[in-house]
Amino acid sequence: MYIDIKPTAEKITNNITSRISNLDIQPKLVAVTYKPDDSTISYLKSQQKTSRKFNIKYEIFEAISPQNIFKLLNELSKDNTVHGIFLTHPLPDVNEIEALIQINPDKDVEGRHPYNLGMLAYGNEKFPPCTAEAIIKILEDITNITGKNAVIIGRSTAVGKPLALMLLRKDRSATVTICHTKTQNLENITKNSDIVIAAAGKANLITKNMVKKNSIVIDVGINVVNNKIVGDVSKDTSEIADVTPVPGGVGKITTLLLMEHVVKSVELMLKNSNK
Ligand SMILES: NC(=O)c1ccc[n+]([C@@H]2O[C@H](COP(=O)([O-])OP(=O)(O)OC[C@H]3O[C@@H](n4cnc5c(N)ncnc54)[C@H](OP(=O)(O)O)[C@@H]3O)[C@@H](O)[C@H]2O)c1
Incomplete structure (x- = not known):
C-alpha cells in the first residue's frame, strides 16, 4: 500500500497559514545554488510553487563560481529582508562546510550549519533538517x-x-x-x-x-x-x-516544513527585536 501523506501535509499547511496570518511582514526565503543537478532543479521548482501558495517571497541565486557562493551567503545573511537561506546540496567543487558557515545560523532554515547540527545532537535544535x-x-x-x-x-x-x-x-x-x-x-x-x-x-x-x-x-x-x-x-x-x-x-512534506521554518525564523526575529 502507498501511505497517504495528505493528513500530515494538511496539518502543517494549516499551522503555517495560521502563523503567517499573525505576521505583519512578508517572510522571504532565498535559495543559493551552484551547478544544480536535475533533482535540485526539481526541488527548487517545488519550493517556488509552495512559497507562492503561502505568499512567502522567494528568490533563487545561482552562483557563478565557488567563491561567489561564499559572497552571496555572506551578503544574504546580513540582509534584514531575508529570513531564510537554503543552500542546495550537492555542491560540486565546493567545500560545503566553508559554505555553510557563511550562513547566519538564525537564517539556516535547513538546519545544516554546524551550530544547528550540534544543537540537534543535544536534542535542542531550532531548525531540524x-x-x-x-x-x-x-x-x-x-x-x-x-x-x-x-x-x-x-x-x-x-x-x-x-x-x-x-x-x-x-x-x-x-x-x-x-x-x-x-x-x-x-x-x-x-x-x-x-x-x-x-x-x-x-x-x-x-x-x-x-x-x-x-x-x-x-x-x-x-x-x-x-x-x-x-x-x-x-x-x-x-x-x-x-x-x-x-x-x-x-519531498512534499520537506518543502512544507521549509516554509514553516521560514515563518519560525520571522517569529524569532520579531521576538528578539521586541526584547
Ligand atoms: N525528498 C526530499 O526531500 C529529499 C531531500 C534531500 C535529498 N533527497 C534525495 O535523497 C537521496 C539521498 O540524498 P543525500 O543528499 O543524502 O545523498 P548523498 O549525499 O549522495 O548520500 C547518499 C548516501 O547513500 C549511500 N548509498 C548510495 N548508494 C548506496 C547503495 N547502493 N547501498 C547503500 N548505500 C548507498 C551513500 O553511501 P556512502 O556514504 O558510502 O557513499 C551515502 O551515504 C537523493 O536521491 C536526494 O535527491 C530527497
Whole structure:
C-alpha cells in the first residue's frame, strides 16, 4: 500500500497559514545554488510553487563560481529582508562546510550549519533538517516509533545522520542502524527492520524481496529516470509494505516544513527585536 501523506501535509499547511496570518511582514526565503543537478532543479521548482501558495517571497541565486557562493551567503545573511537561506546540496567543487558557515545560523532554515547540527545532537535544535523532520512527522502520524528497529540507507550529513539522531531521541527511542555503500548484506538488515528509510539516491535499490511484510518504507530518493522522477524503492514493494510515494511523499512534506521554518525564523526575529 502507498501511505497517504495528505493528513500530515494538511496539518502543517494549516499551522503555517495560521502563523503567517499573525505576521505583519512578508517572510522571504532565498535559495543559493551552484551547478544544480536535475533533482535540485526539481526541488527548487517545488519550493517556488509552495512559497507562492503561502505568499512567502522567494528568490533563487545561482552562483557563478565557488567563491561567489561564499559572497552571496555572506551578503544574504546580513540582509534584514531575508529570513531564510537554503543552500542546495550537492555542491560540486565546493567545500560545503566553508559554505555553510557563511550562513547566519538564525537564517539556516535547513538546519545544516554546524551550530544547528550540534544543537540537534543535544536534542535542542531550532531548525531540524527539513527532510529528516519530514520523515519523523510522517512516521509519527502512522506509527509509534518507540522500540522499533529502523534502518536508514544513506549516511549523508543532509539526511541520514541527522535523521539517526532524531530517531534516537529519548522520546522516540527507535533502535537505529545506518547503512552505506560498504554495508555487507543490506538485504538481511532491511528484512529484519520495522522501518526502512531509503535515502541513497539509487533508483530501485529497495525491492519487494528485501523488506518485511507490513513494514513501513519511507522513500526519500529523488532520481530522474527517463525524464521521470522516481524514488529508491521499487513499485512492487508497496504490495507487502506501506511505502511513501515519490513524487508527492517525503519531498512534499520537506518543502512544507521549509516554509514553516521560514515563518519560525520571522517569529524569532520579531521576538528578539521586541526584547
Ligand atoms: N525528498 C526530499 O526531500 C529529499 C531531500 C534531500 C535529498 N533527497 C534525495 O535523497 C537521496 C539521498 O540524498 P543525500 O543528499 O543524502 O545523498 P548523498 O549525499 O549522495 O548520500 C547518499 C548516501 O547513500 C549511500 N548509498 C548510495 N548508494 C548506496 C547503495 N547502493 N547501498 C547503500 N548505500 C548507498 C551513500 O553511501 P556512502 O556514504 O558510502 O557513499 C551515502 O551515504 C537523493 O536521491 C536526494 O535527491 C530527497
